[in-house]
Amino acid sequence: MLISVKAARVEAGLKQKDVASILGLSLTGYNRKENGHAKFYIDEIMILSELTKTPLENFFEVKCHKKTRNNSA
Structure with a gap:
Protein backbone atom coordinates (compact mmCIF):
# COMPACT_ATOMS: atom_id res chain seq x y z
CA MET A 1 0.00 0.00 0.00
CA LEU A 2 1.38 3.39 -0.99
CA ILE A 3 1.37 6.23 1.50
CA SER A 4 1.50 9.93 0.77
CA VAL A 5 4.50 12.14 1.45
CA LEU A 14 8.77 15.30 11.32
CA LYS A 15 7.36 18.81 11.01
CA GLN A 16 6.89 20.50 7.64
CA LYS A 17 9.26 23.32 8.58
CA ASP A 18 12.02 20.85 9.47
CA VAL A 19 11.69 18.89 6.22
CA ALA A 20 11.49 22.14 4.23
CA SER A 21 14.74 23.29 5.84
CA ILE A 22 16.49 19.98 5.14
CA LEU A 23 15.39 20.15 1.49
CA GLY A 24 16.41 23.80 1.19
CA LEU A 25 12.86 24.93 0.51
CA SER A 26 10.68 27.61 2.00
CA LEU A 27 7.82 26.34 4.12
CA THR A 28 5.38 27.54 1.45
CA GLY A 29 7.36 25.77 -1.30
CA TYR A 30 7.43 22.53 0.65
CA ASN A 31 3.74 22.81 1.50
CA ARG A 32 2.87 23.21 -2.20
CA LYS A 33 4.83 20.06 -3.05
CA GLU A 34 3.44 18.01 -0.19
CA ASN A 35 -0.11 18.96 -1.16
CA GLY A 36 0.41 18.13 -4.84
CA HIS A 37 0.44 21.68 -6.21
CA ALA A 38 4.08 21.35 -7.31
CA LYS A 39 6.28 18.36 -8.07
CA PHE A 40 9.20 17.05 -6.06
CA TYR A 41 12.56 16.61 -7.76
CA ILE A 42 14.14 13.15 -7.61
CA ASP A 43 16.86 14.31 -5.21
CA GLU A 44 14.15 15.61 -2.86
CA ILE A 45 12.31 12.29 -3.04
CA MET A 46 15.53 10.44 -2.24
CA ILE A 47 16.05 12.59 0.87
CA LEU A 48 12.40 12.15 1.90
CA SER A 49 12.78 8.41 1.54
CA GLU A 50 15.80 8.41 3.87
CA LEU A 51 14.23 10.82 6.38
CA THR A 52 10.98 8.91 6.64
CA LYS A 53 12.50 5.44 6.24
CA THR A 54 9.99 4.81 3.47
CA PRO A 55 11.00 2.85 0.37
CA LEU A 56 11.82 5.15 -2.53
CA GLU A 57 9.39 3.29 -4.77
CA ASN A 58 6.53 4.33 -2.49
CA PHE A 59 6.71 7.88 -3.80
CA PHE A 60 6.34 7.02 -7.48
CA GLU A 61 3.16 6.23 -9.35
CA VAL A 62 4.17 3.94 -12.15
CA LYS A 63 1.72 3.96 -14.97
CA CYS A 64 2.69 1.60 -17.73
CA HIS A 65 0.66 0.91 -20.79
CA LYS A 66 1.13 -2.04 -23.06
CA LYS A 67 2.52 -0.94 -26.35
CA THR A 68 0.36 -2.10 -29.20
CA ARG A 69 1.46 -2.45 -32.77
CA ASN A 70 -0.71 -1.84 -35.72
CA ASN A 71 0.00 -4.85 -37.92
CA SER A 72 -2.28 -3.79 -40.75
CA ALA A 73 -0.47 -3.16 -44.02
Missing part, protein backbone atom coordinates in the same frame (compact mmCIF):
# COMPACT_ATOMS: atom_id res chain seq x y z
CA LYS A 6 2.51 13.81 4.22
CA ALA A 7 1.62 10.50 5.85
CA ALA A 8 5.23 9.34 5.68
CA ARG A 9 6.41 12.63 7.21
CA VAL A 10 3.84 12.53 10.02
CA GLU A 11 4.60 8.86 10.79
CA ALA A 12 8.29 9.76 11.03
CA GLY A 13 7.46 12.51 13.54
